[in-house]
Amino acid sequence: MRVFVTGATGLVGRALVPELIRHGHDVVGLARTIASRSMLHAMRAVACSGQGADVELLSDALSGVHAIVHLATGIPANEAAVEDEWPRKREVIVGMLANLLEASERSGVRTVIFPGFYGVYGDHGDEWVTEETPLAPDKASRPFAEAEELLLRSTEARRSIGVILRLGMVYAADALHTRGLLYGLRRGQIAIRGDGRMYWPQLHVEDAAQAIRLALERSPAGEIFNICDNEPVRQSELYRHLAAWAGGPPLPSDTGPLSPYLGSLNLSSLSLSVRMSNRKAKAKLGFKPRYPTYREGYRAIIEEWKREGTD
Numbered sequence: 001m002r003v004f005v006t007g008a009t010g011l012v013g014r015a016l017v018p019e020l021i022r023h024g025h026d027v028v029g030l031a032r033t034i035a036s037r038s039m040l041h042a043m044r045a046v047a048c049s050g051q052g053a054d055v056e057l058l059s060d061a062l063s064g065v066h067a068i069v070h071l072a073t074g075i076p077a078n079e080a081a082v083e084d085e086w087p088r089k090r091e092v093i094v095g096m097l098a099n100l101l102e103a104s105e106r107s108g109v110r111t112v113i114f115p116g117f118y119g120v121y122g123d124h125g126d127e128w129v130t131e132e133t134p135l136a137p138d139k140a141s142r143p144f145a146e147a148e149e150l151l152l153r154s155t156e157a158r159r160s161i162g163v164i165l166r167l168g169m170v171y172a173a174d175a176l177h178t179r180g181l182l183y184g185l186r187r188g189q190i191a192i193r194g195d196g197r198m199y200w201p202q203l204h205v206e207d208a209a210q211a212i213r214l215a216l217e218r219s220p221a222g223e224i225f226n227i228c229d230n231e232p233v234r235q236s237e238l239y240r241h242l243a244a245w246a247g248g249p250p251l252p253s254d255t256g257p258l259s260p261y262l263g264s265l266n267l268s269s270l271s272l273s274v275r276m277s278n279r280k281a282k283a284k285l286g287f288k289p290r291y292p293t294y295r296e297g298y299r300a301i302i303e304e305w306k307r308e309g310t311d
């Protein structure tokens with residue numbers, strides 16, 4: 001299958017491109033800079049220059065393509081940037097999807113995968129969250145809910161075959177926020193937030209890539225899947241274990257701001273409790289997380305850094 005990927009140079013994209021190529025697919029990636037083009041070539045993908053705003057250009061780029069994955073996003077780097085940056089970010093998430101849908105109709109591409117964000121559920125305390133749980137998106141996650149609606153409408157009208165994946169909190173060896181979190185915990189500079197009881201759905205980046213590939217290969221039209229590991233974890237438990245593995249001191253129980261260490265993570269989502277179940281993805285997509293819990297996932301990352309001497 002030839003797959004057109006936006007955001008192929010981002011955190012999830014850098015895991016998805018090799019995953020697709022390993023499974024015999026070809027990738028065309030949208031690149032807005034020379035650096036992005038070079039990265040795509042290095043990953044053995046074809047680079048297509050553009051920012052996803054020109055429908056003509058997108059239609060040409062989709063010639064010979066079988067499916068689209070829309071990963072391009074732009075999460076504001078900090079709270080101060082939110083007011084100014086959200087309209088532009090919405091343009092990337094929703095506006096580019098609308099352009100891709102128009103271009104795909106012109107080019108006859110049917111399958112469109114949208115890997116969105118668990119934050120659309122809002123806060124659900126200790127309840128299990130399935131794909132049936134009502135959504136309560138806040139300002140930060142509203143563009144993701146809008147993009148979902150757009151794709152579902154297009155699928156209901158049989159103009160495309162859309163699949164929505166609600167990704168958990170992605171961590172990776174090459175993610176600045178993962179490195180920042182472990183760095184801060186090791187130095188005793190990160191606190192548990194409030195009572196730390198909120199559940200965070202964790203997802204190793206390689207498992208995010210696996211889920212997107214499965215969604216492409218199976219393409220169940222109009223379906224929505226929660227994608228996370230098998231064990232959503234309370235923030236306090238996660239941080240206590242990570243601090244111990246990173247060789248840090250016991251954690252202070254404080255409401256310290258986390259932002260200096262978490263880089264471009266969407267901060268408002270950190271206060272949400274989303275105990276997300278991956279049962280449907282396992283049953284219908286055949287999703288099998290290689291890192292079933294944060295324990296295997298973070299340990300593998302810490303081991304990798306040790307081997308490289310960058311821990």
Ligand SMILES: NC(=O)c1ccc[n+]([C@@H]2O[C@H](COP(=O)([O-])OP(=O)(O)OC[C@H]3O[C@@H](n4cnc5c(N)ncnc54)[C@H](OP(=O)(O)O)[C@@H]3O)[C@@H](O)[C@H]2O)c1
Nearest residue numbers: 007008009010011012032036051072073116117167169170
């Ligand atoms: N990371 C997480 O924890 C997480 C969790 C849940 C869901 N998700 C979702 O997964 C998806 C991918 O996230 P990510 O973390 O991989 O994102 P990311 O690392 O921030 O990467 C964003 C990508 O979008 C591209 N991009 C941004 N604006 C563009 C534009 N105008 N034209 C073309 N390309 C543009 C960037 O290209 P450049 O190389 O040019 O910068 C980059 O490849 C998003 O929908 C995100 O919401 C992520």
